[in-house]
Amino acid sequence: MTKSNKVKAEEDGQQTTYTLDMPNKDLVFQSQTNTIEPFTGKSTQNAQQWISHATNVLQIQGFNDTHELTNLLSGFLDGEALNWFQDNKATLTEWKELYTALTQRFPSPPSFTNTFEYFQQLSNRRQGLDEPTADYYAHVLKLCNKYTPLMSDAERVDHLKKGLRPSLLEKVLDRDPVNPAQFIAVVLKAESNQRILQVQVETGPTSNNNNITTFTSDRPQQVSNFHNQRSYEEPQQPRQQRWSDHQQQQQQHKQNGSYGGRTCYTCGKKGHILPACHLNWA
Incomplete structure (x- = not known):
């Protein structure tokens, strides 16, 4: 017609x-x-x-x-x-x-079965330890669109936060992005800083460890030498001093006698007694 x-x-x-x-x-x-x-x-x-x-x-x-x-x-x-x-x-x-x-x-809404499946995937989605953040970000947004194309930016950011690695999530919570574009900018910046820090950790302590190893390997020898030196050098002076003192004491003993000011009845001299007098042995 x-x-x-x-x-x-x-x-x-x-x-x-x-x-x-x-x-x-x-x-x-x-x-x-x-x-x-x-x-x-x-x-x-x-x-x-x-x-x-x-x-x-x-x-x-x-x-x-x-x-x-x-x-x-x-x-x-x-x-x-x-x-x-x-x-x-x-x-x-x-x-x-x-x-x-x-x-x-105006995309067609998914069936109830698919909607529930996408919701489960969003709820259980977690970023892998070695998964690039860009891949995680793209996949979560894809699931959000499949679940409901009319999802708000705030809801999308919530789903992105939910499965993000804890080390990155801390940075995101500090900045509090309000849409997916801000979210990915914050996360990529934090991820870049983490890589720089990791390189510093891997390269910096290497030289420090070498220094520590050299120090610890040299120190026992120095300590050992120090003790050996003390055990060898320090006693020399006390021994010589003690021997000299001993000789002086013996000489003084000979001069003064071991009996101080006592008088011998045989010879009349001081410093010894009768049994030790030379006159008894003459």
Whole structure:
């Protein structure tokens, strides 16, 4: 059926034209288009299913021109979807362009099973010990989009924080990023600082260890030599001094005698007694 209200059919190779009066045409069109629900762009609607159904209904009515289909389909848009179309209608003149742009702007919500699966993956996602932060970041955002394309930036950042390595999470909490772009900037900076510190740890202590090893290997010998020197040198002076003192004491003993001022009764001299007097041995 065309706008001239004529229906063309081919019977036995001959083309026959049937003309419908306006009231009948309107009734048929209205009954069919009543099955087309206005599309608002809400997350509960499936853009792909909606445009496919609406296109099929209009094509049954004989509207096959792509430009004409686009104009008719736009009449069923409402709310956010209509505002979006008004802003972009200059580039949406053909049905294929409308179909592609509409399904991309309002992606179809996943099924309940997939939604629960994506939620579980997000809840359990943890960054590996050797996993690059950029890979972790990209995968978490991909899961967020699959779970719900309308997820807010704050929710995405929360999911990113949840599985981040603890050593990096501390830096993120200090900076408190509010969107994924700020999050990845903070984390990459912290990761770079950690690598620099790791290099310093690996290279710096090596020379220090060598110094410590040299010191500890030399010190026992020095300590040993020190003790040996003390044990060899220090006693020499005391021994000589003691021997000299002993000789002096013996000499004094000989001079004074061991009996002090006692007098010998044999010779009358002091310093010894009778049994030791030389006169007894003369």
